[in-house]
Amino acid sequence: xxxxxxxxxxxxxxxxxxxxxxxxxxxxxxxxxxxxxxxxxxxxxxxxxxxxxxxxxxxxxxxxxxxxxxxxxxxxxxxxxxxxxxxxxxxxxxxxxxxxxxxxxxxxxxxxxxxxxxxxxxxxxxxxxxxxxxxxxxxxxxxxxxxxxxxxxxxxxxxxxxxxxxxxxxxxxxxxxxxxxxxxxxxxxxxxxxxxxxxxxxxxxxxxxxxxxxxxxxxxxxxxxxxxxxxxxxxxxxxxxxxxxxxxxxxxxxxxxxxxxxxxxxxxxxxxxxxxxxxxxxxxxxxxxxxxxxxxxxxxxxxxxxxxxxxxxxxxxxxxxxxxxxxxxxxxxxxxxxxxxxxxxxxxxxxxxxxxxxxxxxxxxxxxxxxxxxxxxxxxxxxxxxxxxxxxxxxxxxxxxxxxxxxxxxxxxxxxxxxxxxxxxxxxxxxxxxxxxxxxxxxxxxxxxxxxx
Numbered sequence: 001x002x003x004x005x006x007x008x009x010x011x012x013x014x015x016x017x018x019x020x021x022x023x024x025x026x027x028x029x030x031x032x033x034x035x036x037x038x039x040x041x042x043x044x045x046x047x048x049x050x051x052x053x054x055x056x057x058x059x060x061x062x063x064x065x066x067x068x069x070x071x072x073x074x075x076x077x078x079x080x081x082x083x084x085x086x087x088x089x090x091x092x093x094x095x096x097x098x099x100x101x102x103x104x105x106x107x108x109x110x111x112x113x114x115x116x117x118x119x120x121x122x123x124x125x126x127x128x129x130x131x132x133x134x135x136x137x138x139x140x141x142x143x144x145x146x147x148x149x150x151x152x153x154x155x156x157x158x159x160x161x162x163x164x165x166x167x168x169x170x171x172x173x174x175x176x177x178x179x180x181x182x183x184x185x186x187x188x189x190x191x192x193x194x195x196x197x198x199x200x201x202x203x204x205x206x207x208x209x210x211x212x213x214x215x216x217x218x219x220x221x222x223x224x225x226x227x228x229x230x231x232x233x234x235x236x237x238x239x240x241x242x243x244x245x246x247x248x249x250x251x252x253x254x255x256x257x258x259x260x261x262x263x264x265x266x267x268x269x270x271x272x273x274x275x276x277x278x279x280x281x282x283x284x285x286x287x288x289x290x291x292x293x294x295x296x297x298x299x300x301x302x303x304x305x306x307x308x309x310x311x312x313x314x315x316x317x318x319x320x321x322x323x324x325x326x327x328x329x330x331x332x333x334x335x336x337x338x339x340x341x342x343x344x345x346x347x348x349x350x351x352x353x354x355x356x357x358x359x360x361x362x363x364x365x366x367x368x369x370x371x372x373x374x375x376x377x378x379x380x381x382x383x384x385x386x387x388x389x390x391x392x393x394x395x396x397x398x399x400x401x402x403x404x405x406x407x408x409x410x411x412x413x414x415x416x417x418x419x420x421x422x423x424x425x426x427x428x429x430x431x432x433x434x435x436x437x438x439x440x441x442x443x444x445x446x447x448x449x450x451x452x453x
Contacts, residue, residue: 041326043331044330045277046277046281050268052117053108053263053266054264061259070105073107074091077091129257130189131162132199133157134156134157135156135157136155159198165199166190168189170188170190174237187237187249188233190233193232195232200228203229204228207225210223213234285337288341306424306428307348311344314415317419318337318408321411329408336406336408337408340413347421348420351420351424355368365447373421373425377421390409391409395407
């Protein structure tokens with residue numbers, strides 16, 4: 001009995017600490033810098049903002065490099081969004097789904113707090129795509145009129161050297177011996193180790209050839225390769241003004257896109273709509289909790305009361321995990337959490353029904369509790385594993401909203417197993433009599449359910 005009391009005490013202390021840590025955000029002023037330590041991360045649909053979906057053109061990327069290119073694209077856009085101080089942006093890669101019936105690679109960008117679509121587009125901007133191309137030998141014989149009718153690939157040969165290999169860019173001004181106007185703004189770029197080797201190979205094998213520099217498919221410079229450049233450094237000159245060159249350097253340093261992107265979908269969620277969804281979700285959760293607790297106490301009596309305490313602890317544990325991970329709560333995520341509250345009592349009901357059957361067979365309360373937990377465990381295990389598998393599949397194949405639902409549902413199911421098997425068990429054994437004799441009529445009444453005694 002002593003170790004049970006200690007267990008109950010520790011559970012209550014841990015729960016109270018977590019609860020007051022959560023409630024402490026309520027007493028902090030809104031402008032308090034400590035508020036961010038306790039506030040939940042809210043998704044776009046609850047906080048308001050803008051969602052942008054971009055389609056990535058990976059047609060010129062080899063199949064084995066597509067995943068790396070998309071990861072690089074995500075990192076580039078994320079750095080660019082974070083530069084403008086958008087609170088809790090979400091940048092996710094949407095690969096072609098197994099059952100989605102699409103082969104497009106997409107990028108999802110969510111900007112909480114930004115409700116102006118044009119502002120959102122400007123935040124991301126059109127980060128320049130830098131490419132180095134060689135002039136095709138046959139293109140040298142084209143007339144000016146013929147060149148106007150040709151595509152880039154008909155005139156130039158792609159070398160594979162682009163912005164994905166860029167290490168950094170710097171603003172410089174040309175000197176008197178550079179063959180350019182003295183003091184003209186130029187952009188000096190330096191490639192990483194892979195780009196350095198590729199650039200050295202290109203310049204070594206194509207001496208006296210034109211190596212055109214393209215920015216967003218527009219030629220900005222056409223230098224001639226005189227010697228091999230083995231240090232991975234090049235100069236971009238295109239008659240820039242100082243402000244233009246400065247902007248180009250900034251954009252390149254924030255990340256030149258490894259693949260072109262096209263804006264295909266936009267969605268705006270107003271702050272008032274997000275607030276309404278948040279309030280409605282919280283109200284639904286509270287009402288659902290009240291109904292579940294009322295049913296447990298009225299139908300299952302003393303075990304139902306103890307299960308209700310366990311359910312409150314389950315909610316506190318889950319919220320603590322949401323902050324610790326942290327989980328970005330969306331309307332779908334709140335729905336998953338509310339659903340998991342209902343599922344959390346499933347294990348308790350299985351246990352209570354088994355205990356009732358054991359008491360009916362003539363066992364005393366202590367033996368009935370042991371047998372009830374032992375026999376109910378297999379059903380609890382199987383049902384929870386199937387729910388966890390469902391959550392994993394939804395998280396793996398789902399989109400942003402479905403992922404949020406799957407994550408909160410999965411966390412809820414796992415925490416509910418802990419609270420049902422550990423917390424509820426501890427409470428029940430703490431109040432159970434250690435006597436091995438016949439169980440009194442009062443005890444049988446308290447541990448029965450419904451209209452049975």
